[in-house]
Amino acid sequence: MAHQQHSNQQPSDGPTTRVGKAADYLDQRTSIGVAVKEFARKVFPDHWSFMLGEIALFSFVVLIASGFFLTMFFEPSMALVRFEGEHPASMQGQLMSAAFRSTVEMSFEVRGGLLMRQIHHWAALIFVASIILHMFRIFFTGAFRKPREINWLVGAIMLVLALAAGFSGYSLPDDVLSGNGLRIIDGVVKSIPLIGSYLSFLVFGGEFPGEHIIPRLFTIHIFVIPGLLIALIALHLFLMVLQKHTQYPGGGRTDRNVVGYPALPVYVAKMTGNFFIIAGVLTLMGATMAINNVWNYGPYDPSPVSAGTQPDWYILFVDGALRLTPGPGWEWVIGGYTLSMNLLIPAVIVPGILFTVLFAWPFVEARVTGDRGEHHVLDRPRNRPVRTAAGVAIFTAFLVCALAATNDLIATHFSLSIFAITWVLRVLLFVGPLVAFWVTKRVCLGLQRKDRELVLHGHESGRIVRFANGEYIEVHTPLDEQERWLRVGYDSPAPLEIAPETDARGVKRKGYVAEKRWQRLSRFFYEDRVEPVTPAELEAAHAHHGRHTAPERPPVEVGAEQDRAVTGGRG
Numbered sequence: 001m002a003h004q005q006h007s008n009q010q011p012s013d014g015p016t017t018r019v020g021k022a023a024d025y026l027d028q029r030t031s032i033g034v035a036v037k038e039f040a041r042k043v044f045p046d047h048w049s050f051m052l053g054e055i056a057l058f059s060f061v062v063l064i065a066s067g068f069f070l071t072m073f074f075e076p077s078m079a080l081v082r083f084e085g086e087h088p089a090s091m092q093g094q095l096m097s098a099a100f101r102s103t104v105e106m107s108f109e110v111r112g113g114l115l116m117r118q119i120h121h122w123a124a125l126i127f128v129a130s131i132i133l134h135m136f137r138i139f140f141t142g143a144f145r146k147p148r149e150i151n152w153l154v155g156a157i158m159l160v161l162a163l164a165a166g167f168s169g170y171s172l173p174d175d176v177l178s179g180n181g182l183r184i185i186d187g188v189v190k191s192i193p194l195i196g197s198y199l200s201f202l203v204f205g206g207e208f209p210g211e212h213i214i215p216r217l218f219t220i221h222i223f224v225i226p227g228l229l230i231a232l233i234a235l236h237l238f239l240m241v242l243q244k245h246t247q248y249p250g251g252g253r254t255d256r257n258v259v260g261y262p263a264l265p266v267y268v269a270k271m272t273g274n275f276f277i278i279a280g281v282l283t284l285m286g287a288t289m290a291i292n293n294v295w296n297y298g299p300y301d302p303s304p305v306s307a308g309t310q311p312d313w314y315i316l317f318v319d320g321a322l323r324l325t326p327g328p329g330w331e332w333v334i335g336g337y338t339l340s341m342n343l344l345i346p347a348v349i350v351p352g353i354l355f356t357v358l359f360a361w362p363f364v365e366a367r368v369t370g371d372r373g374e375h376h377v378l379d380r381p382r383n384r385p386v387r388t389a390a391g392v393a394i395f396t397a398f399l400v401c402a403l404a405a406t407n408d409l410i411a412t413h414f415s416l417s418i419f420a421i422t423w424v425l426r427v428l429l430f431v432g433p434l435v436a437f438w439v440t441k442r443v444c445l446g447l448q449r450k451d452r453e454l455v456l457h458g459h460e461s462g463r464i465v466r467f468a469n470g471e472y473i474e475v476h477t478p479l480d481e482q483e484r485w486l487r488v489g490y491d492s493p494a495p496l497e498i499a500p501e502t503d504a505r506g507v508k509r510k511g512y513v514a515e516k517r518w519q520r521l522s523r524f525f526y527e528d529r530v531e532p533v534t535p536a537e538l539e540a541a542h543a544h545h546g547r548h549t550a551p552e553r554p555p556v557e558v559g560a561e562q563d564r565a566v567t568g569g570r571g
């Protein structure tokens, strides 16, 4: 740790160790000690789900390190060359792009080349997976609520960048799979009304595939996207430290404190350990699990597309949506312009809606809740039934689409008709999310009722007692104060109340129609609700059970506690 004082004193007062002296040297020139001291004391709440963001962060570090290695050997060029390497023998003399050749040569001739490629690819898959799981954690616990809406937006932009990084990287080797992926992108870009064909020419530098796309994707992949991601991750983490982390509900945790462990030594040690574990696991995966062995597919050629070709998992849903949409005949011609609905809907409109919902959610939810207060204690998903159900419904649609991208594999593995599978999935795409929504909402409300029951009557003990007068009762064990706090301490918003359409003099109010719409949405969110237990009910229940303990804030169970500055209130 940096030495904290600016000293004009005798050297004998200063640090004696080498590290201490180096820290002191730096501190005297930068005053960094103040920042280090402030950070070291910061309290971080502890929960396994906070690791997901860390996995994203550390796999990004692995991506940069392995990607740096790949840039030394990869040749971002579409020049036509002949393969003259020894391995694989089947490719000798074959014509291919320099990009493909360098990928194969890197895999067979560069020491550690294949390992690095595989580490890079596995890290990319884990990177996107951890980001999405991290986003689920944020979503289902309501961590995006004020004051973290901006950080949600920063995160959502990073998700888009991560997908773009994955897609651009996947395209670089210029093999038959990635080339066909680009072919689909070309079709999708061309389907955009009015500007589509111009845009495709702009992107590919002429007719597809041309000679420019790989060098362009290379610049985007190794420079533009990583640069933006590094800047945004810095902003993301800066905001997280500034706002302090949220915490799960539990013993003594409120919106005004942070309970957890200090950054130094506990959290920094844990994070360093996690980094080595994640880097180690990714290296092990790269060393033992083959991925994207492009020489088995061959260089790009538009003709040999076979069954069983899939993109990386995070693009599956777009591929699946394309496969589910009715075929090439679905076109509208308006004023001489052709609209290819079979491409526009699945690949432009559906992802467009998905990302609009993603970006807008925190703002829409704040509006329908009518809540302007800050929230630092996380929601339990059951206490926000519509949010939880909507998340599960969207995820179900995502899964159905992803499954549809494997329709050919399902058909060949299970000897089923591909048309039957496609029809089943089409129906499931509409019915699945509705059922998932309904079931999740009912489960959430049921769990809330169960919480209520537990708080008022305690846990069933299974012990039946018979009184002298013949009456049987089951003895219930009352909840301890930590559990009671967890199950009682939440608020359940009611639908928005709005002023009537006309004022006292019968004049129609401006903005009423818009407000009415918001109210309707708010009803959809909060009409079905279970009232949280009130202090009076608790008091009554405990009087009944012979205990007179009012619900007080229980003590903090572990770690350190720090206050946080909270502004704003409930509107």
Ligand code: HEM
Residues within 6 Å of the ligand: 049, 050, 051, 052, 053, 054, 056, 057, 060, 131, 134, 135, 138, 143, 144, 148, 151, 152, 153, 154, 155, 156, 158, 159, 162, 233, 236, 240, 244, 245, 246, 247
């Ligand atoms: C490159 C991608 C990302 C990285 C490296 C990253 C990293 C992190 C880390 C390390 C944390 C603190 C620990 C934790 O809560 O897990 C965090 C918190 C947060 N992230 Fe991300 N994140 C990424 C993407 C996203 C996305 C896609 C979203 C949402 C759309 C998001 C929203 C948030 C929010 C709101 C917080 C504050 C959470 C709280 O205080 O509870 N992040 N992020």
Ligand code: HEM
Residues within 6 Å of the ligand: 060, 063, 064, 066, 067, 068, 069, 070, 071, 074, 103, 117, 118, 120, 121, 124, 127, 162, 165, 166, 168, 169, 170, 171, 172, 173, 221, 222, 225, 226, 229, 291, 292
């Ligand atoms: C931001 C996150 C990144 C993701 C998600 C990502 C993803 C990918 C993927 C999936 C591939 C295909 C790998 C394969 O051939 O099997 C790839 C290739 C490549 N990546 Fe990345 N990458 C990222 C960052 C970087 C960075 C920072 C660099 C450079 C410093 C880099 C350099 C390369 C190079 C040169 C290739 C082509 C070599 C090859 O395909 O074997 N990548 N990337």
